[in-house]
Amino acid sequence: MAVVSLLRSVVFNIFYVLWTIGVGSLGIPTLFVPGRRSFAVPHLWCRGLVWGARILLGIRWRVEGLENLPQGACILASKHQSAWETLFLPMLVPKPVFVLKKELLSIPFVGWHMAKTGMIAVDRKAGASAMKTMLRGADAAFAEGRQMIIFPEGTRVPVGENPPFQPGIAALYARFGDHVPLVPVALNSGLVWGRNSFVKSPGEVVVRIFPAIEPGLDKKVFTERLQAVINGESARLCGNGDS
Numbered sequence: 001m002a003v004v005s006l007l008r009s010v011v012f013n014i015f016y017v018l019w020t021i022g023v024g025s026l027g028i029p030t031l032f033v034p035g036r037r038s039f040a041v042p043h044l045w046c047r048g049l050v051w052g053a054r055i056l057l058g059i060r061w062r063v064e065g066l067e068n069l070p071q072g073a074c075i076l077a078s079k080h081q082s083a084w085e086t087l088f089l090p091m092l093v094p095k096p097v098f099v100l101k102k103e104l105l106s107i108p109f110v111g112w113h114m115a116k117t118g119m120i121a122v123d124r125k126a127g128a129s130a131m132k133t134m135l136r137g138a139d140a141a142f143a144e145g146r147q148m149i150i151f152p153e154g155t156r157v158p159v160g161e162n163p164p165f166q167p168g169i170a171a172l173y174a175r176f177g178d179h180v181p182l183v184p185v186a187l188n189s190g191l192v193w194g195r196n197s198f199v200k201s202p203g204e205v206v207v208r209i210f211p212a213i214e215p216g217l218d219k220k221v222f223t224e225r226l227q228a229v230i231n232g233e234s235a236r237l238c239g240n241g242d243s
């Protein structure tokens with residue numbers, strides 16, 4: 001079995017590079033269209049890789065709670081166990097905007113389109129100025145009615161681990177929580193595509209979308225509520241809690 005998963009992972013990684021160069025090249029003209037943002041390239045790229053993972057690696061998915069996904073501007077605050085959700089979650093929303101680590105902007109093709117589609121790149125080591133960059137970017141993105149995807153943990157986390165949240169998510173809730181719904185997302189992608197694991201295994205990822213957290217909570221109550229939903233439900237989906 002391990003040999004088959006290894007071979008499938010080799011083929012998928014070759015597909016990943018070819019699909020990125022192909023879509024990235026195809027999309028180069030969109031980089032020069034002034035002003036107007038098109039999400040066609042990010043959506044095509046993500047959809048191709050997620051389906052590639054399904055066909056080549058056997059990684060299926062099931063989404064629960066789609067009815068909780070708001071129209072218009074919103075914040076998807078998601079558990080982060082794998083690169084898989086960075087590809088899958090943008091497929092669920094029309095105008096995705098990620099808060100992402102700035103290192104990603106230096107990746108050829110991918111970085112160009114991330115910059116063009118106004119992703120919010122933050123230097124995770126820059127503290128207060130990173131917070132300012134994120135809040136300014138969020139303000140502009142919500143004014144365009146975009147759906148922000150943010151990983152409160154700020155990094156991919158091994159299954160079963162629940163590190164403290166980065167300060168950004170509470171700052172977003174404090175600044176925009178009264179008019180931009182913040183929606184918790186739990187998942188178990190780390191079971192099939194772990195952090196930095198070259199070999200991926202077949203299986204079903206469950207993505208569970210919860211109703212928005214009510215506005216007006218104080219920072220401590222908000223953070224505890226969000227952690228309980230994201231970490232508690234992800235643990236259940238990973239089989240480390242009563243399902």
Ligand SMILES: CCCCCCCCCCCCCCCC(=O)OC[C@@H](O)COP(=O)(O)O
Nearest residue numbers: 020024042045086098100101109110113155156
């Ligand atoms: C070729 C065309 C490419 C088009 C690209 C458009 C962008 C599509 C969405 C991809 C967004 C990726 C967002 C990643 C967010 C992020 O930065 O999360 C941090 C972790 O993951 C990695 O951190 P770590 O686990 O600490 O390595």
